[in-house]
Amino acid sequence: MILPQKAFSDTILYLDMDSLLKNLEVFQRLVAKNVKIMAMIKANAYGTGAVIIAKALEKKNIDYFGVAYADEGNELRINGIKTPIMVMNPGEKNIDLMISQNLEPEIFSEDSLHRYMEFIQQKNISDGKIHIKVDTGMNRLGFKIKDLPMVIESLKNNPSVKVLSIMSHFASADISKEDAFTRKQNTDFNFFCEKIESELGYKCTRHISNTSATERHTAFNADMVRIGIGLYGHTPINNTELSLSPVAHLHSKVSHIHLIREGEGVSYGRDYIAKEDRKIATIPIGYADGFPRILSNGVGKMFINGKLYPVVGKVCMDMTMLDITDSAIKVGDPVEIFGSNIKIIDFAKNCKTTCYEVLTRLSSRIDRIPIYNQE
Structure with missing residues (x-):
C-alpha cells in the first residue's frame, strides 16, 4: 500500500477503500x-x-x-x-x-x-x-x-x-x-x-x-x-474462503530514540529494567488511542523496517516504548501497529479481545485517511 504523507497526526488509520468495495461485492455475490x-x-x-x-x-x-x-x-x-x-x-x-x-x-x-x-x-x-x-x-x-x-x-x-x-x-x-x-x-x-x-x-x-x-x-x-464486520474485512468464523480484505491499517511514526544503560527502567512503575544497554524508540500511540495496556512488557509488538520490535515497560496514555536495539531505525521511520504484516486478528488475540473491539475503541484523535486505487 502506498501511503500519502499529508495528515494531521503521526498516528493514522489508513482505509483501503478498494478492499471495502471488494468486500461489498463478495457479499453481493453471496x-x-x-x-x-x-x-x-x-x-x-x-x-x-x-x-x-x-x-x-x-x-x-x-x-x-x-x-x-x-x-x-x-x-x-x-x-x-x-x-x-x-x-x-x-x-x-x-x-x-x-x-x-x-x-x-x-x-x-x-x-x-x-x-x-x-x-x-x-x-x-x-x-x-x-x-x-x-x-x-x-x-x-x-x-x-x-x-x-x-x-x-x-x-x-x-x-x-x-x-x-x-x-x-x-x-x-x-x-x-x-x-x-x-x-x-x-x-x-x-x-x-x-x-x-x-x-x-x-x-x-x-x-x-x-x-x-x-x-x-x-x-x-x-x-x-x-x-457489519464483513464489510471491513473480517468474519466471526474467520472464513478464508470468502477472500475478504482488511480495510483498516493502523500506522504511526517513530517520535524519539534514546539509549538507556544497564539497570535503568522504562515507563511507569519501572516494570522493565534493562539487563544491559538498550536502544529505545517512543511511538505516539497509547491506551487513550486504543493501544491497550495489556500489550505492555513484551506482549505487544510493532513492525518497523521489516522487523517486529517488542513493547517495553507499561503502555502510557499517549505513548508506547519499543526495544529497537541493534537496529538502524531513525526518528520519523514508519511504524505498523496492525495491517499487512501484523494481522488485526493477531493483534486482537494479543489484546484478548475481538476485531470488533479493536476497531471501535480507536480514538477520534487518530486520523482516518481513505486510500483508493492501489492496484
Whole structure:
C-alpha cells in the first residue's frame, strides 16, 4: 500500500477503500439478486469513519444503512448521505430529529411504539415509517411472540404508520453447536412476520441475518441482510474462503530514540529494567488511542523496517516504548501497529479481545485517511 504523507497526526488509520468495495461485492455475490444489503455503520462504521465509509458505499448504490443511535444518523444526513437509514435505538427524545432528518426508527417495545404513534398523531404526519424488532432469543431488544396481539392492534388502529420492515437478530449464527437454536429463531421470526403481514394486508421487508448468518445460513437471508464486520474485512468464523480484505491499517511514526544503560527502567512503575544497554524508540500511540495496556512488557509488538520490535515497560496514555536495539531505525521511520504484516486478528488475540473491539475503541484523535486505487 502506498501511503500519502499529508495528515494531521503521526498516528493514522489508513482505509483501503478498494478492499471495502471488494468486500461489498463478495457479499453481493453471496446473496440472491433480489436480496438487499444493509451496511451497518454504527459506532463510527466500526471505528473506521462513518461518513467516509457511507459516501463510498452510497456511490455503489447500497440499499440501506444501519446505525445505533439518532445522532449517528444525523451526522450522515448533515454530510449529505441520502440513502435510507435505520436507527436501532432511537431514544425517546429524538423522534422530532428522526422525522426531520428522514431517519427510520427501529421500534422494539410497547412504550416506543405508542410514543412514536402519539408523536405522529400530534404532528398530523400521514406517512410514518418504522421497523419492527422481534426478540427471538437475543434478549436485548424486541417484541416477544406474546406481544403480537398488542402490536397488531396498535398498527391497525394507526394506519398512518407504515411498517417498512420486520427484523430480528441471531444470537449465535457463527457457532455450529448452536445451529438448532438459530433455526428456531428463524422459525419464530417468520411466524411473527406472517402474522403481522396477514393482519396488515401488505408485505414487509424481512431481515434477520448478520455477517455470520449470511455466510453460514444462506437459506435465512430473507429479503435483506445486515453486513457489519464483513464489510471491513473480517468474519466471526474467520472464513478464508470468502477472500475478504482488511480495510483498516493502523500506522504511526517513530517520535524519539534514546539509549538507556544497564539497570535503568522504562515507563511507569519501572516494570522493565534493562539487563544491559538498550536502544529505545517512543511511538505516539497509547491506551487513550486504543493501544491497550495489556500489550505492555513484551506482549505487544510493532513492525518497523521489516522487523517486529517488542513493547517495553507499561503502555502510557499517549505513548508506547519499543526495544529497537541493534537496529538502524531513525526518528520519523514508519511504524505498523496492525495491517499487512501484523494481522488485526493477531493483534486482537494479543489484546484478548475481538476485531470488533479493536476497531471501535480507536480514538477520534487518530486520523482516518481513505486510500483508493492501489492496484
